[in-house]
Amino acid sequence: MSNLTNRERKIPSDHASGSVYRGTPYTDHAAGVLTLTDRYKSVDRQIKAGCDLFRVGERGEGLYSLIDGWVALYNLLDDGRRQILQFALPKSVLAFLPAHGGMMSYGAQALTDTVVGIVPHEDLGQLCRDNPGMGMQLAGLISQDRGLAYDHLSSIGRRSARERVTYLLLELFIRTRMRWPGHRIEEMHLPLTQEDIGDATGLTGVHVNRVLRDLRQDRIAEFHYRRLRILNPDKLIDVAGIDPHVALSWIGNNACDKESSQPQPSVTSTPNICCAVMPRAISRQREAHLP
Amino acid sequence: MSNLTNRERKIPSDHASGSVYRGTPYTDHAAGVLTLTDRYKSVDRQIKAGCDLFRVGERGEGLYSLIDGWVALYNLLDDGRRQILQFALPKSVLAFLPAHGGMMSYGAQALTDTVVGIVPHEDLGQLCRDNPGMGMQLAGLISQDRGLAYDHLSSIGRRSARERVTYLLLELFIRTRMRWPGHRIEEMHLPLTQEDIGDATGLTGVHVNRVLRDLRQDRIAEFHYRRLRILNPDKLIDVAGIDPHVALSWIGNNACDKESSQPQPSVTSTPNICCAVMPRAISRQREAHLP
DNA sequence: CGAATGCTTGAGCTTCATCAACTTCAGTGG
């Protein structure tokens, strides 16, 4: 039907997406929405690593929520150039087509074996009527994705290659760390190729490789065959030029139940993401042999 | 409080945002949501051209909907680099903070004199209860914005400077044309500087200038002191490499009331945006003096 | 008319892409 490329991939089996249903440690919309869609979804669909969940131009079936696995949302240009729009982790909404006839405006490729739940169009209305708050929560969830997209825009549009790559690594690190707080992180699994990183950052795979080499030489981070090691978190954050507010939004700081209007730290005070997410151990681990 | 730059601008008075309240000619969520927010909003806030509606890190007041005027949503990096995330037209939702304590993760600058309606947090719940469909419509609206952001990502990440600039011009042309169908378009007003275009496309103002020069020499389009002339629409679309599906999503093809499941044209058939939006007159107007 | 903002152009330079060859790694089947 369409001539989309579909690079099949073999993925190692120890990826970090095993235990999804432990309670989320942070307040967000995801819990509510995902629990609800759980009840209304028609079937779980299983997709093998490397296959597409859906493609551009296909008719959307309703609301897609990712239950388990890693997924890349992407766009293809006519000549084959590819842009990865987002790396989706479990409990995220992959797509939302509220009505019949809507077409997918981007594709979705499974990076690992994945499970997806789908709530069909016809059930969305009912779901919405039964649970009045649902729509707003969904809006919040999608709004969060939009925020992520905006951050990527800033990164790709205005940052250097080195900044972009470190930014992406750090983002993925923080987001996965939030999903699976128990995991050890000295060496974590990211089911991506360097080419994928390039497609996400607007660079070529070759150049990503060079950037990664420099990061390794500077003892900041290593990425090699789908394995990420963060050697110097502080420097990583520094190079990435992360705005702590942004990082908080990845974690899901929607603060649904904070009704207090007590003055919070002002704009200039920086919530220390590093401390929140990175165990001291790692900071100590290597004292950095810098030039 | 924060050291954001705030370039004041003088804007000519003949910008195209005068008659907002004529009925929308296309089916979308905007109509429903905006009519509702109209009833619940606390006050209209008026902002002069060049001023910020809100800034990064400020506490959000609830749901912001743009009633009249042009607004640029933007991000700033530490060193002053700026990325424009979206140009918002009337009837769009600028921001949506569902709960207290949420911070704006991007800024919004008025490009013209603007009017904004705000529905405070406390009224959002009530609005939602009174109008059950509202949440979903809002979700659809935000989802549409996310789609726009994804398109910009593809553009900035994978296209050449020439493609990016033409893409942006065409997008803005189509979106404004959809809002104000009656306007003549041979020469339309875009309240942007070349620097703004650069900040939106991830280029420098200087380079945007060079690209615009080439487009002028190739008799494709002219942009000069906030005035856009499209000389050769067909070529413009060609250079921009626009996917017609994408263009349709700008127009708002959510197809809310199309319940028919009759087979629609397949993916490969290209809905002709050019025909839908561009009057033949323009195509004829210049036969193109090409090299 | 004057000031301020925005546009235009050139020269030199940096960053990143392209091409191509080579190496390493992971999975497969003997």
Added chain:
DNA sequence: CCACTGAAGTTGATGAAGCTCAAGCATTCG
């Protein structure tokens, strides 16, 4: 266990696309 195969990573040489700096011009607005 090894050899084999295909995918992914690595490196160098070369060039193009776009940035920076700097100076001068045009347009708008008061």
